[in-house]
Amino acid sequence: MTTSEVDLNETKVRELWDAQSAGLSRVLKVGGVCYLNAKPLLHHLGKLCPNLVIEYDVPSRLAEKLAAGDLDIAIIPAVEALRGEGYTVVSDACIAAKKAAKSVILYSRLPLDRVRSVALDAGSRMSATLTRVLLAERYGVKPEICQFGFEEELAQVTTDAVLLIGDRAMTSKQPPGFPLRFDLGCEWRKWTNYPFVFALWVARPGVENLASWHRLFSIARDHGLADLVNIAQAASRELVLSFEECYQYLSENMYYRFGKDEYDSLALFRAYAIKHGILPPSAKLAFYSGPDLG
Template structure:
């Protein structure tokens, strides 16, 4: 039975695209595509074996998952694609329309406004970007709309400013049952993803052009080189701090263990 891999076609996932970089696999697989919130649900509901999921998804359901080592999408300061965009300055913001595409970013918005800014705002579900005064957007959508609003709050930048730690947006996670039944394939996938990441940055311009993305090549290079795709002790410290804030705010029920597969 082939390995079902949850896949997100965002600019920030390009380095892991082993089909693009030509890293061959010795196992059968199926890519199941969606936005982050969909991939979270697919992993939770056992529709996929392994996937790139929001950090919040792991934190909330850590008992069901393990983490692939050395892989993440993180930012060491500003991320440029997880943004609260507004027509008003921060002190005038009273309501934020939140994208449904990522739970991690929704939680981070609350931490930034309620803990870092000490500001109470109301939250609604985003329905129409163009009619909203203040919105949370992520990924390619955030990049596309970043110049259409007067004020920009880079959530990862605010996290770094207040914690001096990178922010971990997403992790490669595998279901416990899948690790038991498809361990060989998952270990191979972990190796393939690492090799793809390394190969991508050896000739970043070539792969950006081959991917035929909708963004300017120079911006894409700047954006991707600005990101961090590792998972070090510092990243784990940041995940623990993020979890502590969520626990204090009553957004999660218990403190997670970060269980990384020993490969």
């Protein structure tokens, strides 16, 4: 997207809010993922729409807050969107990976068909479910599951495998005693030939003006993708990673548009999650723009 296109979109979205914000009865509470992978979706959002209060947290907590009604719209794990009652996906902006995710890493002491226990990152719901689906469906194992807490160190882990997500996965070195490393985005792609969808913009029941939010989140995403250099520069200072590593992660590893392949991938994931008792057979999801799932 060119600078002129970005400027034009910003003009359009401001006109949209001048025309429609008077119909909003209150400020909208929005939940944004606090990891680097969400920054292209969020970096310009507050500037584009002052009718938002953005709360940042890990994906698992955002899902809990949306379910409790503490948030109106949030970027939540796709599995929690499927599990929720009356949720609607309000944007084609998403967090996905075409191949390697780089920030969803399973370390293992053993080949995966011999794993009997796994510690799952406490910030994760979608990647945790992906781990369980992959192990059960592809490797035929259903290990004992425990949580790897936010304050825990890798040296404390006693399980056969441990899942790390987000910035912790990107900044952690391969732990001693875990010689095997699996990027779960790569594992899903090799197995299914689909990209993997980690998170979606989801509205709770009762949120109005979905057409406005649909347009806003897409434009905010496009602004973010046009500004990856600045986002990567800031992230490199914050995470103590190189600019090149942050830029490559945002521009090549992560993918931010929900299309047909992403829909088909999510449908397949849903089927496996139901098969293995992780989701109920009734799990479904409405899309503001596009066919419902389930």
